[in-house]
Amino acid sequence: MMTLRSALGRIGAQEDLNFLLTNRLPRRLATRAMGWISRIEQPLVRDASIGLWRLFCDVDLADAKEERFASLHAAFVRELRPGARPVAQDPSVLVSPSDALLGAHGTVAAGQVLQVKGSPYRLADLLQDEALGRAHEGCAYATLRLTAGMYHRFHAPADLAVESVRHLWGDTWNVNPIALKRVEALFCRNERAVIRVRLGDGAAMTLVPVAAILVAGLKLSFLREGGDLRATGGRTLPCTARLSKGAEMGWFEHGSTIVVLAPPGYTLDPTLCEGARLRMGEPLLRAPATARGKDLGDVR
Structure with a gap:
């Protein structure tokens, strides 16, 4: 029982930390800052930001139309190569x-x-x-x-x-x-x-x-x-x-x-x-x- 309580406690603590980091920080300020950083095309900044994004997020760029991106923003809003997403044609x-x-x-x-x-x-x-x-x-x-x-x-x-x-x-x-x-x-x-x-x-x-x-x-x-x-x-x-x-x-x-x-x-x-x-x-x-x-x- 103590083990279960400890596990639930850790989960709760992780959720509290996640909520704090993503919602209790100045959201608008963080959003504006991220918008600016994501558009930087300087190669070192671009490569570092895309690398961090791929490290912390489940990112798969294999079906992207482009192989390289000018900025993190360009990778965020990437287009797909033709045929990467078949569309069900049933009209219903x-x-x-x-x-x-x-x-x-x-x-x-x-x-x-x-x-x-x-x-x-x-x-x-x-x-x-x-x-x-x-x-x-x-x-x-x-x-x-x-x-x-x-x-x-x-x-x-x-x-x-x-x-x-x-x-x-x-x-x-x-x-x-x-x-x-x-x-x-x-x-x-x-x-x-x-x-x-x-x-x-x-x-x-x-x-x-x-x-x-x-x-x-x-x-x-x-x-x-x-x-x-x-x-x-x-x-x-x-x-x-x-x-x-x-x-x-x-x-x-x-x-x-x-x-x-x-x-x-x-x-x-x-x-x-x-x-x-x-x-x-x-x-x-x-x-x-x-x-x-x-x-x-x-x-x-």
Whole structure:
């Protein structure tokens, strides 16, 4: 029993230290500093920073389009070589928009979704839109966490048309499991974007990429203002971009999260469970034939 208590005590101490180092430090200052350092192209600084990143993170650059990078930032936001991520072509399947670990998932109930087990938050607070939150009632959702070493770009989960984007200013909390257990409604606190899209069958869905500590940047490649979302002042930006399944939508400049809010009738792929490691293009959500074409309406 003492051995078990000691082990639990060490785990608790490690979690406390992790939380302290990644969340109790001046987050905005650390984020600005990391953003500056990561862009330095001086070879010694570049090689040292990439080396430290690879030492402390599970990084695999074998499928990157480039073999060498001008800076740590360039390695963070790397593109992949063609064919590195096969995309499931079944039209009834929504694929994972990114490489990720599957986090909390389920069905929106009473306007709430889970951050982690036992820790719900209001969907309307995440979206900052009460009507849109209500429109997703009863729909499936999935939380995808990108670790610091993963491929950081995200892609269209289906053939779709982007209807609008709204940038929401916020904090830079870490989104690792320790912070998710300790910080209430964390995703509702961080910088994020609400991306409304419509699938080819007319069904509407929402993607919410959430930025995090350190570089914290969020860029959208399909939107003219996507390189400087912070300058949009939280305005809802109409959009007419059409993207094919697997086409790039944007990228994070550090590890973070995407909350996928599915159209009515979609369910999590039965092969998946919490903690599953996904690669962009693999099946995430499936629609039964009877549910296809059902719509969330014209909620903006």
